Amino acid sequence: MLELRRLHAFVAIAQEGHITRAAERLGMQQPPLTRLLQGLEAELGVKLVERLPRGVRLTTAGQALLEEAHAVLERAAGVAEVVRRADRGEQGRLGIGFTSSAALHPFVPRVLRRFRETLSGVSVVLEEAGTGELMDALVHERLDAAFVRSPLSGTPGLQVVPILSEPMLLALPVAHPLAQEPGAPLRLSALAGEGFVLYRRRVGLGLYDAILVACREAGFSPRVVQEAPRMTATLSLVAAGLGVSIVPASMQRLRGDGIVYRALSGCPGLSAPLHLATRVGDNDSVLRRLRDMVAEDAASEAVHPPLP
Template identity: 35%
Template structure:
C-alpha cells in the first residue's frame, strides 16, 4: 500500500513537472523524493511519470491517478481537521432532550443560535418528559436537557432558560372566555383536565401548590399540553397551561390570566451533568451561557 507521503510527493512532482522544484516545495532533497515515487509506482503497479535527464511528464495513467491522489489527500486532511475540531469542541454531536412545551417555546431560538455559532455541531433531538431526560443524562444517552425542576444539584448543573405565566385554557364558548382574568372561586365547579401526577409531575405539583383543586372535578389526567388543549377545544373541561402554549393557536381555545398567581411561576432549565466531558457540549454551553447573561 502507498503512503500519504508518497501521494504528496507524487502530487508535487506532477504539478511542478520537475523533481528539484518539487523537492524544494516539500522541504526535502531530491533522492528520497525519487525513491518515494518509485515505491508508489510499484504499489499501484503502473508507471505514473515519464522522466529523463531533462523532462518529467505524466503518463495517461499518471494523469488519472493525480485526480484520485488529490481527492485522497483532501479526505485525509479533512479527517484530521475534523478530529481536531471535535477535540476542541467546535464540531461533534450534542444530544438534546426537551419537553413538548419547550418545542414551541425556547427550543427553536436556541437551535438557531447554536446553528449560527457552531454549524458543524450536530444537534440530535429527543422529545422526553423531565424524568426521562434525567435518566438519559445519567446513562449518557443525552448530553443536555431542557427540563423542569427539581433535580439533584450535586449531580446536575443548570441554568434557567425561561420563566413564564401559568394560564387557564377554556373553550371559546365558555362563560369564562370573555373574562379578563379568572379566580380560584370561578373554577370551583368546573370540569378540570389535569396534568398526570407521575408523567407530568412538575406541572401537577405546580398547579396544586398554587390553586386549590377539587379532585372530584378532574375528568381527565394527561401528560402532554397539546393533548390538554385538544380536550379543551372539544369542550371536555378547562386546563392549566404555560403561556407559551398560546403559540400553538389551537382553534376553539381561549387563554385567560388567573388572579392571585405569581407573574411567572413556570420554569424551564438547561440541564447537564456536572461531570460531562463532551467537548462540543462544553463549547455550546459556554456560548449559551455567555449569550444569556
C-alpha cells in the first residue's frame, strides 16, 4: 500500500522540478526527501524521475503516477474532512423517535427543524411509536434518541433528561353539559361521576399514573370506560361521546371537531412532562449535538415562553 507521505514528497518534487527546492517547500532536509523518493521507486519497481544537471524531470511512469497521486491525495484529504466533520457532530446518521403526543408539542418539531438546518450533513431518520416501542428501539440501538412523556423508570440501560412540562387539560365531547359552562377552570373533583377514556398504561405510562394519582387526591377513583392504543386516539373516542379524557395541553393543536377543552384546578401535581431519552453512556458526537441543542432551546423557552 502506497504511503501518503511518499506521494506528498513525490508531488512536491514533480511540481518543483528540483529535490532541494521541494525539500525547502516541505520544511525538511534534502537527504530524507531523497530517501522517500527512492522508497517509492523501490516499492513500485520503476524509475519515477531522471536527474538533470539542474534538477529532475519525470519519466513516463512518473507522469502517470503524478495524475493518480493528485487524485489519491485529494481523496485522502476529503476522507480526513469527513472524519473531522463526524467528530464535530456535523456528519453521520441519527435515528430519533417520538410519541404522538410528544410530536404535537411545538418544541419537538422546532428543535428537529433547527437540527436539520444546522447540521445538513447528518441524515435524520424519524419514527413515531408508543413509549414501549421506542424504549425497545433504543435498547436494541435501532434509535439513538426519543422524545417521550414517561421518565422510563426501571428500564435498564436508558436515561432521560427532563426538557419541559406543560399543563394537562380536560377534553370533553362538545355536547357534554360541562362543555356548555363558562370557560373558567373546572375542579378535578367535579369529574367524579364521569367515564374516562385513557390511553393504555403501557403506552401512556407516567401520564396514566399521574391522572390516577391526581383523581385519588381529588377524592375519587376514575372510572375508565375505554382505553385507546395511542394518546391521539383518545380524542376520537371523546369526540364520539364515549367519555372524557385528560390530555397534554399541546394536543389542542389537533383541533378535532366535536371536542371542547377546559382547564383544570385542584390538581397541582397534574402536568405532562417531556423528556429526551437516550442510552446510558452513548456519547456519539452527533447525539451530543442534539442533546446540546435540546438543552439550549429548553433553556430559551424557560426564559422566553412561546406565545400561545
